[in-house]
Every structure is written in structure tokens, then in C-alpha cells.
Amino acid sequence: MSAEFLLRPYNPRDEDAAIALWLRSWQAAYPDIDFAARLEWWRQRWRDEILPNAEVVIAETAGAIVGFVTVEPRTFYLDQIVVAPERWRSGVGGALVAEAKRRSPAGLDLDVNTDNPRAIAFYRKCGFVISGAGKNPFSGKPVHRMNWRL
Helix, strand or coil, X not given: CCCCCEEEECCHHHHXXXXXXXXXXXXXXXXXXXXXXXXXXXXXXXXXXHHHHCEEEEEEECCEEEEEEEEECCCCEEEEEEECHHHCCCCHHHHHHHHHHXXXXXXXXXXXXXXXXXXXXXXXXXXCEEEEEEEXXXXXXXXXXXXXXX
């Protein structure tokens, strides 16, 4: 963990800030897609699918959320890792993945869009390998299944 941020458990009062960060981060990664139009869908998915099944860890600096990761230790699935665009390549993402590994020591699986080379390179740097292919169930885009095992 860096002195520039701390990791802490998610608190329900974090919902609005976490969702706003999701929107900002995904919009920066895919500027041609209108993520604001998907905001209510995402909020419902956050509440109904992610929070009941995942452990959420927040990265925070000076009281502001700069990232989060969601990990489902029972299924080994890392559904979301979100980092504020201005904090990309700052160590926040690596610290969040390290925490996800700590919470799911038997391994982690994730899906990443094949058209996101920045994310693929990041996951490889974190020790993940491409283990399969599929389609994103929401967008239909092709994805790589990546996994990490001890």
C-alpha cells in the first residue's frame, strides 16, 4: 500500500461516489460509448448482483475514492477493478489487485474486452494469463478470460 492512498472496506455510503467513478473511468477507457446512458442499469447491477456476492475494497486518498475492486472469493471472480483515470499507472490498480489476491488466495478469474490492450497488459503485469475466450454478456463484445493462480 502506498502512502498516497489507503485501502478500506466498502461502506454503503460509498455507493454514489463509487458509481460516479465507474462512469468516469469507463468513459475514459471507451470514449465512443455513452456510459451515462447506462448509469441506472449499472446502479441496479451494483445493488442487485455485485454487492450481495462480492467483497468490495475501496482505494481512498484525502477522503476521495480513487479506485475499487470487487472480488467474489467463492467463485474466484474479479468482476470490476476501477481506477480514476488520473491515477492510472500510479500503483492504485496494482494495490487493488494485490488485495483481491489476498482475499481470494486460491485464484482469480476475470474477463477483459479484447479491444482493451491497456487493461490486458496491466493484468499480465499482475500475473494473469489468458486462458480462454468468450463474449461479454452485456455488450456482446469478445473477451479474453484471464486467470491467476498461485
